[in-house]
Amino acid sequence: MQFANQTGGNDFTLQGLLNSADTSVPLFFAFLCIFLVTISGNVIILTVVTMDRSLQTPMYFFLSNLSFLEIWYTMTIVPKLLANLIIKSNNISFSGCMAQLFFFVTFGATECYLLLVMAYDRYLAICKPLYYSSLMDTSTCLQLVAGSWVTGVLTGLIPVLFISHLNFCASRHVNHFYCDIPPLLELSCSNIYLTEISIFILSLVVLFSCLLLTLVSYVFIVNSILQIKSNSSRNRTFSTCGAHLTVVLIYYGTMIFMYVRPHSSYSSDLKKFISVFYTVVTPGLNPIIYSLRNKEVKMSVKKIAHRVLPSGFKKTQKNVKSIF
Template structure:
């Protein structure tokens, strides 16, 4: 019996390193992918930085809605920085070696920032609800102190939960293959490498996903149900269109982000193929953060006006 246990124990590798396969199965496109993702990363950094800049310094944009948008843009910069630079390095070197600690750290930050994004999108929906459904008390309800408290809660609420879940997953024994068929350390591909029964871990992932994805999404749905009800009561068609336009950008981002994130995490045991999993992950870690600043700026006259003023000042300053 003892010899059998020793044999089983020796077969379990105490892995200190993983290998991220990324897009190594399409080697002829490595440099093309590097160029595409590098341009996308720069675009995300520049566009979100511009939003932060104009919402911080333009007097017209000193409102709770743009305060939340500024925080959301900063969160997006942090979110993509956790995954894209690492992916670019792997494409450049064509090596995906990542230590167990680095892998756990990356997973922790991806989950932490993703959870913060879910909560912040909920806060932004609540802001629109108060502005449209209770406009007379808006400045009282959404005062600067409350806005800071809501943003702070969005950033830190999930930290202990995510750290606990990451520790739980990486305390599992890993044996056999050490290759992660993904471009970053995500929960589903890591659990596939674990030895033994991972049922409890999968249930824990599902519960956390319900708390940080389903519950916030339901709150957003309730907020928008009341918002739409209030908009429909407006007598002027122009007034209805103008009021709804202030929410349409946020609603578009919510549908895109929650749609892809729920497919990945709201399953105790994901059934999609590894390529489909990678494609879905690309949507919520790369494509949606790229679209978000475009959605918010092109459909927002105040931000476009602030950007024009900023560009005019920069151009006039450079001429002098």
């Protein structure tokens, strides 16, 4: 059995999403549209939260961090996917592959922690309104966000350290559209038992602990909402929380399907299809679900547009309404 030296400059070859050339162009334009919506939506959120003082609250502070993360999370995966689809640029160096894996895991784990922080923030705001301002002060917000990012980086380092020390066989064709853990482990000629079990335990702890705590927060939130006497207020709050919870369940459900299992009998095409949800689709839904449906954000967009482009405000306002 031949081994490839990971420090020897040999490239990996990403086999891509689908082998059919007939679907490459339609998929390219579909993913390009989602990519542009994701980037532009998150840039809008960052701009609005930064420029409008009325939105500089804990909730929007956490949302702006999520938007910042989603931009880089999407940039880690989608540009290479688009290049693979349209110009068949499938090669990626070993160092580039490990870098992509590190940033993918780091941003993915940090998103889990931020979603948990956001659920906790909403729990305090809805269930403990009298104590909210004292419990969620500036110092606490900064500590929660910093803790999410630091823990995310540490989470991303662990699988990269394990996988980078494996030996890889002469065949370096990664059966995926990005450098992910399962297809890389399949290419290794080393004993991967310890690596696989370690990554499995890490995924289990991170995903299930964050999901469980997030769901517990929403249980308390729903219980408080049910006690609201006003039907309109209750329905509006339920609508917002239901949309948030839908994104959370899609994200966690697909991630658990992929990583919380040491072995799998599922086909490679099914794994790729599931991966599209948490690498392409969910980042595009987040700015729409979490902020762009929010009346405060829409009003802030209009105010900023009026301030920046006063002469063309009517036209801008019309375009904003068509977007939202």
